[in-house]
Amino acid sequence: MITVSLTGTPPFSGTWSDGQPFAAAGRTIQRTVTTAGDYSIKNLHDALCAGLSNIVTYAPPTATVSTNGTTCLTGGDAIAIVTFTGTPPFLGEWSDSVAFNTNAARLERKITAPADLTLKWFQDATCPGTVSGHAGFGARGTADVKLLSPANGCLMIGDPTIPFATASVDLTGTPPFTVTWSDGFEQTAAASPAQRAFAPAPGATYPLTVARARDAYCDLQLLNASVPLAVTRYPTISAPAQICPGESYDAFLVNPSTSGVITWRIDRGRITAGQGSQKITFVPNSDEQRSVTLYADVVDPNACNAAATLPVKMYPGAGPIQLSISPTTINLGQSTTVNVSFDLSTTSYVYTNLYDPIYQAIGLCQSGNSKCTFTWTPIVTGTLTIDSYGVPRCDKLSYSHTTATIVVK
Numbered sequence: 001m002i003t004v005s006l007t008g009t010p011p012f013s014g015t016w017s018d019g020q021p022f023a024a025a026g027r028t029i030q031r032t033v034t035t036a037g038d039y040s041i042k043n044l045h046d047a048l049c050a051g052l053s054n055i056v057t058y059a060p061p062t063a064t065v066s067t068n069g070t071t072c073l074t075g076g077d078a079i080a081i082v083t084f085t086g087t088p089p090f091l092g093e094w095s096d097s098v099a100f101n102t103n104a105a106r107l108e109r110k111i112t113a114p115a116d117l118t119l120k121w122f123q124d125a126t127c128p129g130t131v132s133g134h135a136g137f138g139a140r141g142t143a144d145v146k147l148l149s150p151a152n153g154c155l156m157i158g159d160p161t162i163p164f165a166t167a168s169v170d171l172t173g174t175p176p177f178t179v180t181w182s183d184g185f186e187q188t189a190a191a192s193p194a195q196r197a198f199a200p201a202p203g204a205t206y207p208l209t210v211a212r213a214r215d216a217y218c219d220l221q222l223l224n225a226s227v228p229l230a231v232t233r234y235p236t237i238s239a240p241a242q243i244c245p246g247e248s249y250d251a252f253l254v255n256p257s258t259s260g261v262i263t264w265r266i267d268r269g270r271i272t273a274g275q276g277s278q279k280i281t282f283v284p285n286s287d288e289q290r291s292v293t294l295y296a297d298v299v300d301p302n303a304c305n306a307a308a309t310l311p312v313k314m315y316p317g318a319g320p321i322q323l324s325i326s327p328t329t330i331n332l333g334q335s336t337t338v339n340v341s342f343d344l345s346t347t348s349y350v351y352t353n354l355y356d357p358i359y360q361a362i363g364l365c366q367s368g369n370s371k372c373t374f375t376w377t378p379i380v381t382g383t384l385t386i387d388s389y390g391v392p393r394c395d396k397l398s399y400s401h402t403t404a405t406i407v408v409k
C-alpha cells in the first residue's frame with residue numbers, strides 16, 4: 001500500500017508514473033500495488049495550479065528457501081531454511097502443506113525424510129510476497145561396479161566383435177549422478193547405470209576402480225568399487241581359403257601374445273607338424289567334404305588366455321558343364337561349333353572328345369578359361385555322341401560329365 005500526502009487546495013487530480021489516473025477530494029490518497037518498482041506522481045493539479053511530487057519505492061516481501069549445506073540425511077542435521085524480508089509476522093505454507101507463522105526473519109526446519117521443499121505461498125503483515133529457491137534432501141544411495149563385457153573378463157585387443165571392455169556402475173539414489181574413477185575421469189549420468197569403455201594396452205591385468213560416486217544429495221556407498229580386466233592380444237589364424245581332403249597345408253597364427261604358449265587343435269583332420277609354434281602343418285580327413293575348423297589357444301601369463309578359430313572350406317567336386325553343338329546336323333566333311341562352359345571355382349579344366357565309334361579329340365578348356373569354343377570336323381558318319389569331363393580341383397573328388405549329340409550324313 002502506498003500513501004501520498006498532498007498539499008494545496010482540494011480537490012486534487014493527476015496521473016501516476018505508470019499512467020494510472022487518480023482523483024482526491026481530501027489531502028491523502030492511497031494505492032495498493034502488487035508489482036515491485038519505483039512509483040511517483042507524474043502530473044498533479046489542485047484547485048488552482050499544478051504541483052510537484054516525490055518518488056516512492058515499493059518492494060514486496062520476499063522468502064528465500066535454502067539449506068544449511070547438509071543435503072544428505074545420513075550426514076548430520078539436515079535443515080531447510082527460509083529467510084524473510086518485509087514486516088513481521090510472516091505466514092505461509094511449505095510445499096508439503098506444513099504451515100508456519102513466525103515473527104523471526106529466519107525460519108529453520110529439521111528434515112528427516114527425503115524431500116524437495118519450497119513454499120506454496122507466504123505473506124508478511126501487509127502484503128503477499130514472492131518465493132525463490134528450494135531445499136532438496138535425499139537418503140544415501142549405493143554404487144556397484146560390474147564388468148559388462150567381455151563376460152569372461154578377458155579383453156583381446158583387436159577383436160572386431162568386442163573392440164573394448166565396458167564397465168557398468170549400478171546406481172541408486174536421486175539423479176543426476178556423478179562418478180569419479182581412480183584415474184580422475186569424471187562422468188555424469190541422468191539415470192542408472194553409468195557405463196565407461198576401456199581399451200588398455202595388452203599384456204597386463206588392470207583394476208577398473210571407482211574412487212567416488214555421488215547423487216544429487218549424497219556421496220554414495222560403494223558396494224563394489226573395482227573389477228579386474230585382463231588384457232591380451234587378439235590372435236588370428238591364416239590358412240588357405242579352400243582345401244582338398246587328405247592333402248597337406250600350412251596355417252599361421254598372427255599377432256599372438258609374445259610370451260604365450262600356443263596349443264593348436266583341429267576337428268575332422270590332424271596336425272602333422274608345428275604344435276606349440278606359430279606355424280603348423282595340417283591334413284584334413286580324406287573323406288571330409290564340407291570343412292574343417294582350426295583352433296589356437298594362447299596362454300598369456302601376464303593377462304588371460306586368448307583363443308582364435310578359423311573354419312576352412314573344402315573344395316567341392318567338379319561342377320556342372322554346359323555343352324552345346326551348332327548346327328546339330330551336318331554332312332561329312334563339314335564343320336560344327338562346340339561350346340563348353342563351366343565354373344572355375346569348382347573345376348580345374350574340361351576336356352571334350354568323341355569316343356565311339358572311333359576316338360577323336362575335340363578340345364581342352366583350361367588355363368583359367370571358363371568358356372571355350374571349338375570348331376570340330378567329324379571324320380565318320382552317323383549319330384555321334386561327344387563327352388565332356390570336368391576335372392575337380394582335388395584328386396579325391398568326383399569328376400563331372402555331360403554329353404551332346406550330332407547327326408553326320
